[in-house]
Amino acid sequence: MINNRIFLILSAATLLSCGERSSTGAPTHPPDAGRAQHGIATADLNAKAAACDDFYQYANGAWIAANRIPAGKSRWSRRAIAREENKRELQAILTDVSGKKDWPTASGEQLIGDHFASCMNETSVDAAGVTPLKPLLTEIDKVRSAADVQRVIRLLHEMAVPVVFSVVGSMDNAEPTNFIANITAGGVGLADRDFYLKTDDKFVRTLQKYRLHVARIFKLSGMSDAQAEKGAADVVAFEKRLADASLDGAHAADPAATDHKMTFAQLQQLTPHIDWIGYFDAAKLPRVDLNVAEPKFLQQVDKELSATSVAVWKSYLAWRLLDSAAPFLSRPFVDESADFSEAFLKGATEKKPRAVSCLESTDELFGEPLARKYVALHFPPAAKAKAQEVARSMLAVLKEDVDKLTWMDPQTKKQALEKLATYNVQIGYPDNWPDKWKDSAVAIHRDTFWENIVAARKYTIAIGRKQIGKPTDRNLWQLTPSSPDAYLDLQLNEIVLPAGFLQPPLFDPNATDAVIYGSFGAGLAHDMTHSIDAGGADLDLLGRPKNWWTDKDRSAFQQRGQCVVDQYEGYFIEPGIHHNGKLVLSESIGDLTGVRIAYRTLEKSVVFHPVPTLDGFTPEQQFFIAWGQYRGDAMTLEGQRQLVKSDPHPTPKYRVIGPLANMPEFQHAFSCQTDAPMVRPPDRRCAVW
Numbered sequence: 009m010i011n012n013r014i015f016l017i018l019s020a021a022t023l024l025s026c027g028e029r030s031s032t033g034a035p036t037h038p039p040d041a042g043r044a045q046h047g048i049a050t051a052d053l054n055a056k057a058a059a060c061d062d063f064y065q066y067a068n069g070a071w072i073a074a075n076r077i078p079a080g081k082s083r084w085s086r087r088a089i090a091r092e093e094n095k096r097e098l099q100a101i102l103t104d105v106s107g108k109k110d111w112p113t114a115s116g117e118q119l120i121g122d123h124f125a126s127c128m129n130e131t132s133v134d135a136a137g138v139t140p141l142k143p144l145l146t147e148i149d150k151v152r153s154a155a156d157v158q159r160v161i162r163l164l165h166e167m168a169v170p171v172v173f174s175v176v177g178s179m180d181n182a183e184p185t186n187f188i189a190n191i192t193a194g195g196v197g198l199a200d201r202d203f204y205l206k207t208d209d210k211f212v213r214t215l216q217k218y219r220l221h222v223a224r225i226f227k228l229s230g231m232s233d234a235q236a237e238k239g240a241a242d243v244v245a246f247e248k249r250l251a252d253a254s255l256d257g258a259h260a261a262d263p264a265a266t267d268h269k270m271t272f273a274q275l276q277q278l279t280p281h282i283d284w285i286g287y288f289d290a291a292k293l294p295r296v297d298l299n300v301a302e303p304k305f306l307q308q309v310d311k312e313l314s315a316t317s318v319a320v321w322k323s324y325l326a327w328r329l330l331d332s333a334a335p336f337l338s339r340p341f342v343d344e345s346a347d348f349s350e351a352f353l354k355g356a357t358e359k360k361p362r363a364v365s366c367l368e369s370t371d372e373l374f375g376e377p378l379a380r381k382y383v384a385l386h387f388p389p390a391a392k393a394k395a396q397e398v399a400r401s402m403l404a405v406l407k408e409d410v411d412k413l414t415w416m417d418p419q420t421k422k423q424a425l426e427k428l429a430t431y432n433v434q435i436g437y438p439d440n441w442p443d444k445w446k447d448s449a450v451a452i453h454r455d456t457f458w459e460n461i462v463a464a465r466k467y468t469i470a471i472g473r474k475q476i477g478k479p480t481d482r483n484l485w486q487l488t489p490s491s492p493d494a495y496l497d498l499q500l501n502e503i504v505l506p507a508g509f510l511q512p513p514l515f516d517p518n519a520t521d522a523v524i525y526g527s528f529g530a531g532l533a534h535d536m537t538h539s540i541d542a543g544g545a546d547l548d549l550l551g552r553p554k555n556w557w558t559d560k561d562r563s564a565f566q567q568r569g570q571c572v573v574d575q576y577e578g579y580f581i582e583p584g585i586h587h588n589g590k591l592v593l594s595e596s597i598g599d600l601t602g603v604r605i606a607y608r609t610l611e612k613s614v615v616f617h618p619v620p621t622l623d624g625f626t627p628e629q630q631f632f633i634a635w636g637q638y639r640g641d642a643m644t645l646e647g648q649r650q651l652v653k654s655d656p657h658p659t660p661k662y663r664v665i666g667p668l669a670n671m672p673e674f675q676h677a678f679s680c681q682t683d684a685p686m687v688r689p690p691d692r693r694c695a696v697w
């Protein structure tokens with residue numbers, strides 16, 4: 009994943025459970041004009057709850073009762089269930105494709121089928137043991153000097169093994185249309201610097217466990233006990249010094265804190281012991297302006313090159329290679345790796361089935377050919393056309409809404425409209441789908457799992473390096489089209505909605521417009537507001553850091569937002585604990601605006617495309633229930649307590665309720681009394697956009 013890029017993985021919740029999906033291959037929802045439209049998920053409703061008292065419970069009560077939150081999780085959702093279904097569908101494709109051995113060489117099917125088969129061939133993987141790594145381990149063993157160390161770093165980087173730093177392509181923060189080299193910090197085994205530095209029990213215990221884990225993997229690779237113990241102690245001490253010189257997670261993810269553009273000459277001055285000419289030439293990278301995410305960290309690496317013994321470097325390099333390869337080697341390596349990384353660090357209670365690991369490896373390396381098969385089966389052109397139509401409608405109504413604003417300065421309004429005019433919604437798969445593996449000449453065989461990984465990684469790294477120094481390519485997505493996630497890229501002013509995300513129940517192209525607008529439409533309109541809201545005001549039309557709001561706009565926005573702050577301050581999850589209105593302000597304004605824009609779109613559309621009353625629910629009722637089910641996750645009380653402390657989104661219940669309580673349209677749709685809990689009095693109703 010490209011660092012330093014301002015994008016958010018979206019958590020748009022899923023919606024209906026229409027129960028008509030299959031993972032057997034046929035298009036899930038073939039375009040069929042005669043097919044009945046789908047309404048809301050009536051089975052999820054709690055008919056005993058009153059819609060005007062607690063709409064979250066009304067829309068979701070039966071679903072929550074029937075779908076217990078799995079042990080160890082604080083939240084459960086239709087989205088999480090859809091994610092599991094996505095996995096099953098991808099696995100079905102791979103089982104099917106790998107069953108055939110005569111695909112044309114280098115075709116997408118041959119790559120994914122044979123790679124998956126090589127992973128599933130555990131007998132061959134187990135028999136090989138650590139042998140596939142031997143040539144590289146020997147190379148590391150031959151290291152005698154700092155120059156040798158740097159040569160091995162280059163070799164390992166070519167196969168995506170994280171060693172000390174990474175050179176990746178990123179958008180230039182000051183000019184996001186340019187894609188430049190970005191040198192980031194990395195190459196430590198524990199994700200957070202706290203694990204190396206803090207003295208609390210939890211951190212100290214983790215570091216001890218980590219050292220034992222390194223020693224065990226060293227022993228599996230053939231080292232003596234004494235060598236392994238000494239090597240592990242050296243690795244931990246070395247990584248500790250790197251961690252000490254690195255930023256904490258929050259700062260490392262902050263574009264402002266990691267923005268240090270410099271010339272190639274300045275890079276050489278900053279770190280004189282690193283042979284950058286050797287590195288850039290070997291990687292075929294242009295020696296032009298670049299970014300160093302963490303200069304202090306890079307200086308520490310520079311210092312280690314002159315001050316640290318070759319013996320320590322050798323242990324560190326061998327460890328980085330083994331750590332990167334262990335999940336793909338024989339059973340003892342896989343088990344040791346999973347025991348530490350999955351069970352101990354992440355608390356996983358079950359071992360990952362081999363087929364799931366093999367799916368993940370194939371998806372990671374060959375995501376594009378796998379996604380092509382997925383799209384052919386699960387995302388028909390009619391689904392893409394429908395999602396595009398919804399996006400166009402939402403954008404048009406949002407523009408009308410902005411145009412009518414009275415609190416925004418006319419000049420600011422003009423810029424907001426320009427940003428919306430260029431807002432890019434990418435649906436399903438890229439318009440010009442890159443054919444990365446065409447003519448790749450990468451040889452993938454059914455009995456060389458690790459060698460396949462190295463070949464695919466090398467090719468991917470080489471392709472990625474070719475992008476550096478060129479204009480940013482919008483067709484290169486951060487997720488594959490089969491991914492069940494979506495993301496917002498504030499710099500590129502776009503939202504990317506992969507085919508794997510646009511699946512029922514989240515998005516059902518055969519649902520009524522009322523249902524589609526209430527769920528997907530409202531979620532999409534919410535995200536569009538981020539382009540022009542108080543956050544979007546910090547980036548101009550081309551994604552450059554520039555505030556285009558006036559002080560007057562900002563204070564008018566704040567004034568109107570105060571109503572929303574007060575509303576959420578009044579939402580309690582238990583006596584004494586309520587939402588932090590300021591923390592959830594931006595997301596709650598997004599929800600309120602999203603639902604309002606989607607509702608207005610529906611009102612306009614039903615004039616030409618009437619929505620039938622289905623299962624006894626009017627189009628308006630379908631719309632609001634769809635919203636309630638879209639955001640209606642189940643969450644433990646403990647999870648809610650944690651969430652209100654730090655999450656900018658309200659709890660599921662209040663995400664559902666909050667926007668609706670401000671809308672007279674909701675009150676009418678369910679004939680609520682004026683003093684009902686779901687109805688805010690007219691003088692306290694909030695409207696920002």
Ligand SMILES: [Zn+2]
Nearest residue numbers: 534535595598
């Ligand atoms: Zn948002």
